[in-house]
Amino acid sequence: MSALPEVGASAPRSVSELRSRFRQGKAALLDHFRASRASSTAATRLIRALTKHVDLTLGDLWEHAMMPPGAALLAVGGYGRGELFPHSDVDVLVLLPPDQDHANDALRSSIEGFITACWDIGLEIGSSVRTVAECIEESHRDVTVQTALLESRYLCGARRVFNDFRRANTEAMDAKAFLRAKTLEMRQRHQKFEDTPYSLEPNCKESPGGLRDLQVVIWVARAAGLGKTWNELAAKGLITPFEVKQLQRNEGVLKLIRARLHMAAGRREDRLVFDLQTAVAESFGYRPTKGQRASEVLMKRYYWAAKAVAQLNQILMLNIEERVNGLQDAPMRPISDRFLERGGMLEVATDDIYERDPHAILETFY
Structure with missing residues (x-):
């Protein structure tokens, strides 16, 4: 380039x-x-x-x-x-x-x-x-x-x-109070934007799985002194190096879409509304085919990124909550041979439990 x-x-x-x-x-x-x-x-x-x-x-x-x-x-x-x-x-x-x-x-x-x-x-x-x-x-x-x-x-x-x-x-800074406030704020924001990353006209900044879900993770981690970059969070054991790559890749996709959306709208616009989806798709070089519109290709890419971000947001917010509230040091109570309870959260007895026994996932819901 x-x-x-x-x-x-x-x-x-x-x-x-x-x-x-x-x-x-x-x-x-x-x-x-x-x-x-x-x-x-x-x-x-x-x-x-x-x-x-x-x-x-x-x-x-x-x-x-x-x-x-x-x-x-x-x-x-x-x-x-x-x-x-x-x-x-x-x-x-x-x-x-x-x-x-x-x-x-x-x-x-x-x-x-x-x-x-x-x-x-x-x-x-x-x-x-x-x-x-x-x-x-x-x-x-x-x-x-x-x-x-x-x-x-x-x-x-x-x-x-x-x-x-x-x-x-x-x-x-009161890290615990800040975490509670930002978690509540995030839940209210998710409700406002339909509680799904799959909205037909998603807001690439505010919707579940949008850029804000990444920012809130960094905010609460930074407030707690756990780091201010994905690599720093990985060094603290909050995420794996593989998850860091996933975060960086999908964050890059969302930033690209938001930047192209601003360009297509000619103003600050974070909603992928129907009227702009085709213009943004064409700025990506996508073209309609016999079986698929250009906007469908764009939205499929957006939904993949938003889904991954929403999932990683949940994982990270739980991990940060454990650290901030000291739950990682709480005693574990056996529930069965496969599962334990710690601080109101379900834990697996071994990390490879689902690989060794895929049916164990059904036990999670009983």
Whole structure:
């Protein structure tokens, strides 16, 4: 695959020049992706390139806005995770030092100028302005804020206040409470999206088996100090190397579909609605045949990935729950020759029980 175009090479002298550089650079990245072969690698490279392009742009805007020296700019949410899709929102946090007065006219003017400039150049920005103490207070009230802050990433400004924030945020994290809240949130989300990965018009981000099911695993694992990548989770014994490969492959498929869906819609759209399925399928190079529409080929690929993600999500969430609640150290109570009970969960006596005796699976339900 050809290299991505270089963008943001020279520093602009004005916001007007920055606007031109940002829009031309983003257009070049999207054009390159549109013309490339539909692959998970191409989608990953685009997501990283868009993130880097926005990072550089925000850094320049921060300087133009003459922000106070003690403040810092943080990427949060999906942007903090380093995952910007073609039409993703860009969520940022302006982190203020503890002695900064929100009502200060000069500060308010600088922040308003920065946010206005972001919108002016074409960034769909979502912003909040808080001190470290306010961040912690708000995260205790709202698990959505807590989740966004968990994935925060330093962009520019004062590193000292960022380091203070990371330390305070880590100390304030209650892994058990966070796990309970995210598990409940996930169940409610699944119900909202029909409780199945096989919806006719699935949301590739929010539906069961969508990207959110992968993100929630990383969130709860990270909050518990169990890792923030699939390989780190494998090193902790939460998943096998084979399952890591499955996760990475299917995550790549979902990211590719979401990126192509944004391109086909020309806006942020995560639903594979009927009106867009054919366009997305054609962007993959799929063509109708006598017995199958192009959209059917696409959806079959989506359903395979979503099914695998839904299954792996269940396995990982249970394994993480065991670690967080200390259930792996709970005593085992024999139920039969083949099965044991531990912490309210059914365990097999040996890992190869179903290979040696396939009929044992029927005993699971008695």
